[in-house]
Amino acid sequence: MAKSISLAEYRVKFAGQTLVLTNLSAMYMPDSKSLVLADIHIGKATHFQKHGIAIPNTVLKNDLNKLETLIHYFNPQKIIVVGDMFHAENNLEIQQFKDWKLQFSAIQFILIKGNHDHYYHSIYKDLNVEVIQNELIAEGITFVHNLEDFKGEGFSISGHLHPGVLVKAKARQRIRLPCFAVGNEHLIMPAFSEFTGLNTRLDSNSFRFLAFTESDFFEF
């Protein structure tokens, strides 16, 4: 089910750079012309289906549409995925992704391995995805999947936690929104796929939460 995508931007200063956060769960780094995202979990719907849980696999189509919009908008040289690009085994959706990716063969795909990415030794090559085991350090920023595994000093960009905020409104209404968690040294990416949950338990003392909807950004 295709829906129109509207892109909202929110600029933040981080590690001496200006980062362009978007409401499509990805962020653009103009200095290095990189698009950064986390936790796409490609193959998740099919993995569930294989186990008898009927999740519609149009989910991946939406995710890829979103990524396509981002690519056309920013025209990045590389795409850095800070972990959990794939969900589980090699399945139909991985093939779907491979076909889709052909149109962007000029873009370098870099994956920092996440906890879900351990099945794929042979197919990363097939997909033309550069795999980095633990962390990637570029321009003073460490890209890592899980902030907890980051033992170094300085700035980091990570994923894994699926940060979100819980907004309480009148009459016991609650709205959950995905967000970027931005601290002085650490930035945590929202999960890219729409088939991912939210974690609203992050420490609000260490992070600003930049939450977004289909059209706008809100700071908490």
Next chain:
Amino acid sequence: MKNDFKTSTGYELVVQWMAKSGNAPFDFQQKSWQAYHQGKSGMVVAPTGFGKTFSIFLAVVIDYLNHPQDYQKGLKLLWVSPLRSLAKDLAKAMSLAINDIGLDWQVSVRNGDTPQKERRAQERLMPDILITTPETIQLLFTQKNNSKWFKNLNCLVVDEWHELLGSKRGVLTELAVGRLLHIQPKLRIWGITATIGNLEEAAEVLMPYPQLKKQLITSKLKKKIDIQPVFPDGVEVLPWAGHLGRSMASKIIPIIQKHRTTLIFTNTRGQAELWYQIILEAAPDLAGLLAIHHGSIDGKLRIWIEDSIASGQLKAVICTSSLDLGVDFKPVDCVIQIGSAKGIARFVQRAGRSGHSPYETSVIYLVPTNTLELLEASALKQAYKDQHLETRAPVVLPYDVLVQYLVTLATGDGFTANDIYFQLKQTHAFKYLTEEDFAWAIQFITQGGSTLKSYEEFHKVAKDDDGFYRVKNKRISMLHRMNVGVIVSDSMLKVKFKSGGYIGMIEEFFISKLKPKTAFILAGRTLELDKVKDMTVYVKSTKAKNAITPSWMGGRLPLSSKLSAYLRLKLSEAAQIQTKDKELQFLNPLWNLQQSQSHIPKNDEFLVEYIQTKDGYHLFMYPFEGRLVHEVMSALMAFRLGKIKPLSFTMAMNDYGFELLSDQPIPLDEIVLKKLLSEDNLMEDVIGSINASEMASRAFRDIAVISGLVIQSAFGQVQTNKSLQSSSGLIFRVLEEHEPQNLLLRQAYEEVFNQQLEEARLREAIQRINNGKVVFKTLQSFTPLSFPIKVDSLRESLSSEQLDKRIRRLQQQNEQWQKV
């Protein structure tokens, strides 16, 4: 014929056996033996403690003694009870009787607690009597060739049917009845139930099969209940919920001391924790003799507590509905209900936990947490006198249960579409299942989605060439068996000391709201949250004073509509000067103030109070329909008022009424009120006023688990299924976007309308209000009816210390106004 029966061998043996222990059969027992003897099915209605078990169990024994040729090897009597905890004692009692009478039958229990080895042994050779639960029967249905176990079954008993009816567990039971009757058409079905408001319907739901000869057997015995309201020292004319807490402790202690063992019922686990502290503070010598029992207490500890009650080692136990049912505790001779019981049936149930044996009187003390609750004591007394108990509405068309059942059958013996559709249509729950909806369910379990899309790697259930639907994949069978059942528990986390040592379980929902270093109370201890890791909450002891008592989800039971009606009646009675009711008399000062300041609504009146204070403009309405309905009604009023003038409101409610608070004047007069309370466009406006999608998403939680969309993982299994973890909210969102025609989504919305919005009850309430007279009062200070609602709303936004101060200030302000 009757005389024949009374001279039969079986009858004589059983009566002789009873006589040995000085018992004679009750009339209703004799009647059920006779009916069973005549080949009938039916339902037995009797109060607890009068040997309901022995009505049908002995009927089967007598029939066997008289006609042994009708009974084959293997399972003869299948006994279904909603309560696991009862099974062991039941099996013991049955075995004892069988041995004494001289039969060589074997009685076994099978449920979640049964060891693997024993289960395998049962599967090789079924016992003569099997005591089990609705879920376990479904699990038996998932085994290959399971029909062979039931082909010689003579009788199926559904015990405590009133507990199952009205829930999805009841639907599982209905489905089991249908299937067993299909396997063995000569099967006799018997339901056993406590008194409820719709007995005829209850029997029909369990046995909608025209080929059964049915008899409803009602015991004439009535349990005597002695209802004792506990009066506070004085009447607070401006009452507020919880306010009487500590001062009532001094009244409770002597009651505990006067009796052997007391069960103290509270409505929420939070209150249970709180009262445990209060009572221990007031009577430190009860330490060690007082225990606390609720759903978050460790299972082993709960069993220990139950054993200790049974052996008389405990003086008192503070509990929630966790002890509403279950084993008869002989030593219990007194029950205390703290706060409102919210329903007549629940009240009777709880009262019956004391004085268990026949002819003994059940004693129940009602302890109000605010003075106004004495009104409820008076209403309950009247309702019990009139024997007006709530009805339990059966669940219809739960698609989640349907999907689960179809996969259950496909995992077991397999099924053909025609046969199963016919069987489903015969049950009460799926009587109105359409062919389209059935086709959707088949599609859902075989293709995964709607007819337009099929998922290539989805092979949950496949249709074989012989037309049978079966599950082929072992892992899918395994996952399904883990998920069978319809009791969906909130995701629970273990609570452990950092230094080691297990304390209990707590809902993830509660912990997710707490920040590290916050203190909270669990199992009577004050604990400080350290961290949450791997489904475990690590804590340490603390002496912190400001500990949060968890308000567990679903803790707020709605007031039943039957009890609401009695409340309005009693209020109406309070408006008259001469009432004989001592509870109402006690509240006289409160009534006087309400009457002089405002008005006491009579049974056909609806009171609206508009109060202006320096906090703003308060609109109070008193439908007396319970919190849930008030929640919807207040949103509705706000929505309709918003159409007249753009205003924003804060809302508050209790079981008696609700408040809308605005910082600007609310344009109210009789014409506006008429519009607000109009029945026109009722549901359209309700939908406009609430976030239906969000409510449906919450209702979807259970549906997702029952239909197998979310794997309910028990501890230890979490790791293996990590890649299949998801939440129902997530799946709801995905389905709403990608597959809006999914019937499970429709069910979620229907559950919201029927259960949360209580559409029928809301409509009835609005009609009642419109048929009566609306009394509109404009005032300058809070009234006895409005005050508790006001306080409840403060409670949500303030810490308890601030709250006390704020309330005192409000009370003082009110006094000043009164003097002016």
